[in-house]
Amino acid sequence: MLYAFGSNGRGQLSLGHFEDAYTPTPCLTPSLFPSVPPCEIAAGGNHTLLLFSSGECFVAGDNTGNQCCLPSATFPSLTTFYPLSGDHRWEHLSAGWSFTVLADYEGKIFVSGNGQRGELGLGEDIHDALLEEITDFSPGKVIQVASGMTHTLLLTASGDVWGWGTGRKGQLGEPIQSVVPRPRRVEVGFPVSKLDCGKDFSILLSRDDLQHIAVLGNDRYRIGPSLESRSGAGILDVQASWNGVYLLETSGTIKAWGKNDRGQLPPTDLDGVADIAVGSEHALAIVEGKTTKERKIITWGWGEHGNCGKPGGGDVIGEVFAPDIPAPKIVRIGAGCATSFVWAEE
Template sequence: MTITLFSLGSNGSGQLSLSHIEDVSTPQPVTSLPHNLTSPISISCGGNHTILISSSNTLSFITGSLPPSPAPTTSFVPLSLPSPFTPTSSSCAWTTTHLAAPQALFSFGHGPKGELGLGPSMLSTGVPTQLPNFPPPHTNIISLSSSMSHTVVLLSTGQVYAFGAGRKGQIGLPAVPAVYEPRLINEVPFRVEKTLCGKEFTCLLGGPATGDILILGSDKFGIKSQAPSNVKGWKDAGAGWGSIFILFEDGSMKSWGRDDHGQMVPEELGKVKTMAVGSEHVVAVLEETGNVVAWGWGEHGNCGPEGLGEKGDGKSFGVHNIYEVQEFEEVVMVGAGCATSWIAIERKGG
């Protein structure tokens, strides 16, 4: 199979990897990847940069602007990682990137509030640097999630560790302005299977059979007070800066939180196969057609031309079609970042 990656949206720092710095509102093919990219990929997005890793864990790339690097790149370039480290998951805060394998976690970028997790003496580095003595003995790292200024790490034991900004209690108690090294979140009464990070909150989910849910941090936009008591049957979940989205096994979705730019799930959406949640928008693949749609704040073109709104402010509520699959095509991945959208298409012979 052949994979083609498309991007659209905010591109002022080259974070779309299109060899220029202009915003685009229609999907454009990313041309800086190897022609032999034949496996599905994962995307993590910071404020002005994007990290790509292949599912086979053999390729890692970065594009855009990530302090303290002196200049942005406008195309994906290979990351220099210590051998034999090959990341299996990644996440990005606003100006930091985290790459993890089961037994190692690396960070780089700029993190004045502890976003790097490397201790109070290292707040900025352009070189991927391993967090010492992490994960704890007899555990593996399962996944990472980040938002503006904090990161949560899920371990094989079902425990979660976190670091970065903590003034609102989003990384557990005690609530402090900054936590510079991974700290166990103690107040979780269940085994965690999914972690989500918003701007000033963290959402922890138990298994789909129980639907356990716990939200830590700020209640702005009713993110805690409007939350359901459980989310049994969840298939996937994601968080924007001020909202949470749950995709259930039957293809339905539930959302709550901030809705001033149409972020909540539109009534006319239909059943969803897969989704990705950005800072203030969502990208989804529809079950019935296989097409890719988006909704929410689309000022930079990340929700397509219709999502720009009549005044160009992105306040165009409703579902917007951003990619219509052709014969012999299938969407194998979607991604979403800070006003950026990503679509990976597999083309099969026909």
């Protein structure tokens, strides 16, 4: 079952209404909703997408700019949009502030939504789209897509990175351009294994044994120099908030750098972490007991809209909070712009 909590002013939590949820609440789902957990959860400014291994995609929330890939206003509960053909399947997706990017199993890239800063990758003069393919672009096998507020990165199986959207801070590499309206290669000097987008920066992890890390763009919190002092391998995942970077290590610990005025960075003594999901200014983690292997959810950071799961809302600073999830088996987590999602089973 899917649970959600946090900001819900446009129905992005799929609760059937437009009120924030301060504790984990079961989502409304259609009758043909999959019984297996989603393989990807993407959450934009006010819209949410769930992708399943079957290639099906479900959406909820604000669709005033077609960011939910359907020609309608809002979706206060999850609904699916029809494939382009009977055998069409989606493989990866991402969500920016008011747009969505999807990669299909053939390596074709589609965009839906709006943006004035090249977010759609369709060219300088195209600012609105309804599930439109980026033509004349064949990056090869896609293994990850990530979006910040107004820029997108795409990673291929060969370790190449492509990007488009806002580039004035250098988040899309050199040469620095205010707007990159079409996909272009992002050069970082090494093949990439994982990446993510912050508000106006990009974080890229190499796939070599030392796992080098590059930060492109605005680095007001000097994350790059902090990462340069880190040596050795052992990184399972790298994720970015609007203003921070989080590394999940093989030891079950989290290393994080960036803005921390609302407790966005986790306590340094966390261990047993099996998975993380980083939102705009908060994060979730799945932690496992060393002997029992029992899983629970913990949260920390900015929680004004209830996205940390505290009854009545509120930030979680210098500690973690453990929201109560009615179903005991925690399987998957996701986080967005003040939104949190948990897939749990009996």
